[in-house]
Every structure is written in structure tokens, then in C-alpha cells.
Amino acid sequence: MNDCLFCKMATGEIKPEVVYEDDKILAFKDINPKAPVHILVIPKVHVATLNDLDDTKLAGLLLTTVAKLAAQADIAESGYRTIINCNSEGGQEVYHLHLHLLGGKKIESPLA
Numbered sequence: 001m002n003d004c005l006f007c008k009m010a011t012g013e014i015k016p017e018v019v020y021e022d023d024k025i026l027a028f029k030d031i032n033p034k035a036p037v038h039i040l041v042i043p044k045v046h047v048a049t050l051n052d053l054d055d056t057k058l059a060g061l062l063l064t065t066v067a068k069l070a071a072q073a074d075i076a077e078s079g080y081r082t083i084i085n086c087n088s089e090g091g092q093e094v095y096h097l098h099l100h101l102l103g104g105k106k107i108e109s110p111l112a
């Protein structure tokens with residue numbers, strides 16, 4: 001996707017503050033952090049929304065990477081919240097699938 005911001009990060013055309021990378025996944029710091037730890041985990045391949053994710057292996061890799069990065073950021077035991085926003089009413093602003101990893105403070109729940 002030529003005009004996709006996160007695809008440009010995946011290819012290295014735009015360089016975010018990367019915290020993890022492998023052949024399938026990139027993780028980088030959110031530019032507008034809502035918590036001391038706010039990392040975005042994306043597939044390198046373009047997947048617009050969670051509705052479009054049909055690769056179960058990739059889905060698993062995204063989740064296990066979040067857990068790995070929580071441990072790396074030393075928030076695995078204190079706790080963290082993972083968010084996937086989908087489409088407009090779900091609050092999605094960037095249409096390339098991403099998992100938010102938020103922690104380092106008490107993260108208020110939208111379910112409270």
C-alpha cells in the first residue's frame with residue numbers, strides 16, 4: 001500500500017523509534033504516548049483492520065510479540081492493556097492493523 005503510513009514504517013521509508021523487528025513484525029513507540037509505555041505492534045504486510053486478518057499464525061505472532069515486549073519493558077508483572085481499535089466507531093485512525101501495548105501506570109478501562 002503506497003500511501004499507508006505504517007507500511008512505510010515496515011519498509012523503512014519512514015523510521016519510527018523501533019523497539020522490535022523480525023521478518024513479519026515491527027514494533028515501535030507511539031508518537032503520542034498515552035502511558036509511560038505505549039508501543040504499537042504491526043504486521044509488516046498490509047492488513048487494513050482486524051476484520052481483514054485471516055492469517056491465524058500471524059495473529060498469534062502479534063499477540064505473543066506483545067507479551068514479549070511487555071516483559072522487555074518490565075511491565076509483564078505490574079500489568080498492561082492491549083487494544084485493537086477497529087474502524088471508525090472503534091476509534092481506528094490508522095488503517096493498518098496495530099496492537100497498542102500500554103503500561104507503566106494504571107490504565108483506565110473503557111469497560112469500567
Ligand code: 5GP
Nearest residue numbers: 016017028029030031032085091092093094
Ligand atoms: P488508532 O487510533 O488507529 O488505533 O491508533 C493510531 C496510533 O498511531 C495513535 O496512537 C497515534 O498516536 C499513532 N501514530 C499516528 N501517526 C504516527 C506516527 O507517525 N508515528 C508513530 N510512532 N505513531 C503514530
Ligand code: ZN
Nearest residue numbers: 004007046096
Ligand atoms: Zn499498510
